[in-house]
Structure formats: C-alpha cells, structure tokens
Amino acid sequence: MNFEHSELSQQYLDKVSEFMQTKVLPKEAEILAQNRKINEHGDWRQWQVPTAAKALKQEAKAAGLWNLFLPDSELAQGLSCVDYAPLAEAMGHSLIAPDIFNCNAPDTGNMEVLYHFGSKAQQEQWLKPLLSGEIRSVFGMTEPDVASSDATNMAATIEDAGNDVIVNGRKWWTTGLGHPDAKVAIVMGLSNPDAEKHQRHSMVLVPLDSQGLTIDRMLRAYGDYDAPYGHGEMTLDNVRVPKENVIMGLGKGFAIAQGRLGPGRIHHCMRAIGAAERALKLMIERGQQRVAFGKPTIKLGGNLERVAQARMMIDQARLLTLNAAWKIDNLGVKQAMTEISAIKVVVPNMLQQVVDMALQVHGGGGMCDDFPLAGFAAMARSLRLADGPDEVHMGMVSRLELAKYKPKQR
Known part of the structure; x- marks a missing residue:
C-alpha cells in the first residue's frame, strides 16, 4: 500500500492549504460570528448565508478548488479517495471550510448518490445545480x-x-x-x-x-x-x-447507502483529523504562552505527555483512514467494510480526546467562542452518532472478524 501523495494530490493540497491560510482562516472569526448572530434569530426561515462566506465560495470556485471530493475529471478534478484525503484534512482545520470548497456534508454524499446511482434526468435536475453550488x-x-x-x-x-x-x-x-x-x-x-x-x-x-x-x-x-x-x-x-x-x-435503498457511506466516511474522518491537528497546535501554542507556578503551562500537570499522546493518536488515526481509502480505491467498498467501520469509531474518539486535552490547557478560554475548540468538541461528540453509534460499527468489525474463523463445513 502506498499512501504517498500523488503529484496531482500534492498540487491541490498546496493550493488548498494556501487558500486556507490566506483566505479562509483570516475570515473564520467574522463568518462564525455572523453565524452565531443568525443562530440567535428565532425564525430559521430568516437565516442567510454570510456575505463573506459567499465571496469565499466564489473565489474557491474560480480557483478550481471546487467539488474536489468527486472522482470525475470532467465534473470535478478526478481525485481518488487517497488523493482527496489530505485535502479533506486541510479543510478540517476550520468548521467553515468544507462549505467554502463545495465539499460539505450532506451534499457530498447526496452528489455521490446521484453521480453513481442517479438517472440522467435526476442528474440533470439535481446533480448539476448541486455541483455548481446553486442549491x-x-x-x-x-x-x-x-x-x-x-x-x-x-x-x-x-x-x-x-x-x-x-x-x-x-x-x-x-x-x-x-x-x-x-x-x-x-x-x-x-x-x-x-x-x-x-x-x-x-x-x-x-x-x-x-x-x-x-x-x-x-x-x-x-x-x-x-x-x-x-x-x-x-x-x-x-x-x-x-x-x-x-x-x-424500489428496494435499492440499502445498496445505495452502502456505496454512499464508504467514501463519505473517509471525508468525515479526514476532516476530523484536520480538526485534531489544529487543536493540538492551539494546545501547544497556548501552553507555551501561559505561565503558572513559575512554568509554562505546557510543562505542568502531565501536559507534555498529553502532547505525545495526541501526536501518536492522530498519526495512528490518519494511517487507519488512509488504509480504508486505499482499499476503497483499489478493492471497492465491500472489501473495505472493516476499515470503514473502524475509522468511524477510532477517529471521532481520537478527536474527542485531543480536543478535551486542548480545552483543559486553554482553561476558561477553551469553553467560549474565542477559540474553535468548543465547536470541535461538539463535532467530535456528534460524529460518534451521526453515521451510526460506535456500538454499531464495532458490531460490524466483530462480525467480520469472527467470520474469518468460522468453522469449515464438513
């Protein structure tokens, strides 16, 4: 298995990373503040997309950083799961970023359903406007x-x-x-x-x-x-x-769902890994800047060990996710069911633990909107239910594992 970035993937990763640093992150606080203001509005029918977010989406589209998740070179950029994985991780550094690149759930999964399973008429009516970002x-x-x-x-x-x-x-x-x-x-x-x-x-x-x-x-x-x-x-x-x-x-719902949820779980998990990387970065920066009892807080209370634990957990989760992506690309979703189910348990739990470490180092600051950690914490806990609870995925892994040792019929 080779998880090295392809030349095409590296090119897009460089572009996405630069766009994130120069465009998205500088606007993140403004857009999140506008979203929170929208949240306060009692009538959801009055909700609007912040102007700054609309502008960023147009810039991303003009730069060709659009629909990167779809493995089609005509409708999108033709990236495989392994190729797209590091891009999803880069987007995961900000809660607002996937939407900016038209790579946000549930639209990505729905577009994949229509791309793989939709009729020509369904694709014309719904897939095309979704890919263009009109709806x-x-x-x-x-x-x-x-x-x-x-x-x-x-x-x-x-x-x-x-x-x-x-x-x-x-x-x-x-x-x-x-x-x-x-x-x-x-x-x-x-x-x-x-x-x-x-x-x-x-x-x-x-x-x-x-x-x-x-x-x-x-x-x-x-x-x-x-x-x-x-x-x-x-x-x-x-x-x-x-x-x-x-x-x-009629009757094809579960067959479609199996195809929909495989690549989509790679996307979710790689975004979560990106969020964990940012949480670790914020944890280290905060711990180096703040002093308590005569020492930087990063050197107090076992925080150095937590940095090491976070690094190891993130890298383990990334390798497991890339392994699942490689199997989807090379063997198909059905041959990657153990890995797909495994990452849906491992990665959100990893993110939850890493964000909790970062929150502890930030103290009260981590609980408020001055940092993205509270949002990451909610994201992590939600992911442990959103694509099915941990117990369901572990049940799948155990069934597949036991099947390897099923007694042979005599």
Missing part, C-alpha cells in the same frame, strides 16, 4: 420514533402508486434543512415490506416545496442551531412525487 440538499434517514441505530427499523413509507410514489413519515436530525438554498431531500423509507430485510427500503428525491412536506423545527445541537445549515425535523404527509424520483428502483 443545497438534505438526507432524510434518522427518525424520532424508532431506534435509528438499526436502520431496518425505519418507519417512513414509500408506497407505489402507479406513476407516482407516496411518502409518509417523520425524519429528524436532517442536516441542512434550515439552509436558505436547500431545495431537495433524499428520503429513505420502507417500500417493499415483504422483501428480504435489506431489500425493503428505497431512496426517493423529494423537493422540499412538495405539498404535504412540513419543516417542523430546527434542533439545537449542544445549544447551537448550526446556522445557516441547521438540523431539522420534518413531517411527510401523503407527499406524492413521480416514480421517476426513485433512485435506482
């Missing part, structure tokens, strides 16, 4: 009334109605639902109840202005609405859409 999208999977850690529990229904399908159900923690440019949801629901367990569900494109679709509220995550994206709850009450909006056909 945003959401992914409706998690539900409030069932244990969504088991996705087969999904209670929302997609009923075959001749030329149409009718969608009913409730979805929540639907990221991006409050964004002013959000136009379409990919909704997953039960369509074939009598089929085999993983062939019962489908994914369908539902325009957010469809009759019967109601956005009920935005949910606070650790006290934050995460404006202008938001995490919303929506009700679908006899929402009728053309059957052409079903992606790949």
Whole structure:
C-alpha cells in the first residue's frame, strides 16, 4: 500500500492549504460570528448565508478548488479517495471550510448518490445545480420514533402508486434543512415490506416545496442551531412525487447507502483529523504562552505527555483512514467494510480526546467562542452518532472478524 501523495494530490493540497491560510482562516472569526448572530434569530426561515462566506465560495470556485471530493475529471478534478484525503484534512482545520470548497456534508454524499446511482434526468435536475453550488440538499434517514441505530427499523413509507410514489413519515436530525438554498431531500423509507430485510427500503428525491412536506423545527445541537445549515425535523404527509424520483428502483435503498457511506466516511474522518491537528497546535501554542507556578503551562500537570499522546493518536488515526481509502480505491467498498467501520469509531474518539486535552490547557478560554475548540468538541461528540453509534460499527468489525474463523463445513 502506498499512501504517498500523488503529484496531482500534492498540487491541490498546496493550493488548498494556501487558500486556507490566506483566505479562509483570516475570515473564520467574522463568518462564525455572523453565524452565531443568525443562530440567535428565532425564525430559521430568516437565516442567510454570510456575505463573506459567499465571496469565499466564489473565489474557491474560480480557483478550481471546487467539488474536489468527486472522482470525475470532467465534473470535478478526478481525485481518488487517497488523493482527496489530505485535502479533506486541510479543510478540517476550520468548521467553515468544507462549505467554502463545495465539499460539505450532506451534499457530498447526496452528489455521490446521484453521480453513481442517479438517472440522467435526476442528474440533470439535481446533480448539476448541486455541483455548481446553486442549491443545497438534505438526507432524510434518522427518525424520532424508532431506534435509528438499526436502520431496518425505519418507519417512513414509500408506497407505489402507479406513476407516482407516496411518502409518509417523520425524519429528524436532517442536516441542512434550515439552509436558505436547500431545495431537495433524499428520503429513505420502507417500500417493499415483504422483501428480504435489506431489500425493503428505497431512496426517493423529494423537493422540499412538495405539498404535504412540513419543516417542523430546527434542533439545537449542544445549544447551537448550526446556522445557516441547521438540523431539522420534518413531517411527510401523503407527499406524492413521480416514480421517476426513485433512485435506482424500489428496494435499492440499502445498496445505495452502502456505496454512499464508504467514501463519505473517509471525508468525515479526514476532516476530523484536520480538526485534531489544529487543536493540538492551539494546545501547544497556548501552553507555551501561559505561565503558572513559575512554568509554562505546557510543562505542568502531565501536559507534555498529553502532547505525545495526541501526536501518536492522530498519526495512528490518519494511517487507519488512509488504509480504508486505499482499499476503497483499489478493492471497492465491500472489501473495505472493516476499515470503514473502524475509522468511524477510532477517529471521532481520537478527536474527542485531543480536543478535551486542548480545552483543559486553554482553561476558561477553551469553553467560549474565542477559540474553535468548543465547536470541535461538539463535532467530535456528534460524529460518534451521526453515521451510526460506535456500538454499531464495532458490531460490524466483530462480525467480520469472527467470520474469518468460522468453522469449515464438513
């Protein structure tokens, strides 16, 4: 396995890193402050994208630093998972950066679904405007009334109605639902109840202005609405859409999800590694600058050991993630299931530990908005649920491991 950056990847990494240092980070505090002001607004329908963020997106697009996640040389830059991984890490240094490069979730996953599984008509109507940044999208999977850690529990229904399908159900923690440019949801629901367990569900494109679709509220995550994206709850009450909006056909939902979540987990994890690198940097800088009891705080209370622990954990997590990316590129998602599940446990837990170390060194400063650490802490804890809880991923790893030692049939 070779994790060395390709020439193409290195070229883009240099450009992304420079853009981050000269454009994004200098504007980070301003944009985050505007987002917090938006958060204070009681009506999510009044949310707007900060002007500075819009300007940065146009600059990134003009510089060719756009849709870097998509492995297509015509629609994007043709980068593999391994090639894109260091770019995602560079973007992870700031909570606002992925959006600036049109590389933010859930849009990246939705674009990958449409790219790999969408019909020509679906790609024309939805993929192209998503790639251009004209619209945003959401992914409706998690539900409030069932244990969504088991996705087969999904209670929302997609009923075959001749030329149409009718969608009913409730979805929540639907990221991006409050964004002013959000136009379409990919909704997953039960369509074939009598089929085999993983062939019962489908994914369908539902325009957010469809009759019967109601956005009920935005949910606070650790006290934050995460404006202008938001995490919303929506009700679908006899929402009728053309059957052409079903992606790949009824009963294909889990097959699509497996393809969607593989590369997307690489993206999440590499961004988290970037956040951990920045947290470690801030920890060291703060510890060297502040003095207590006659010494720099970095030399007090076991902090030097924590620096070493952070360095080792970050590098281990990066290698594990690159290993998963290499397997996806060279062997396919199905042959990388152990590694994909493993990184979804290892990396968010690593980020949570590293950020907690950095918070401790920052004292009260780490708890407020003067530093990005509180945001990173919320990100880390959220990631341990967002793509499924740790226990589900560890269950997958253990099943695959036990299968290697299954007794041979005599």
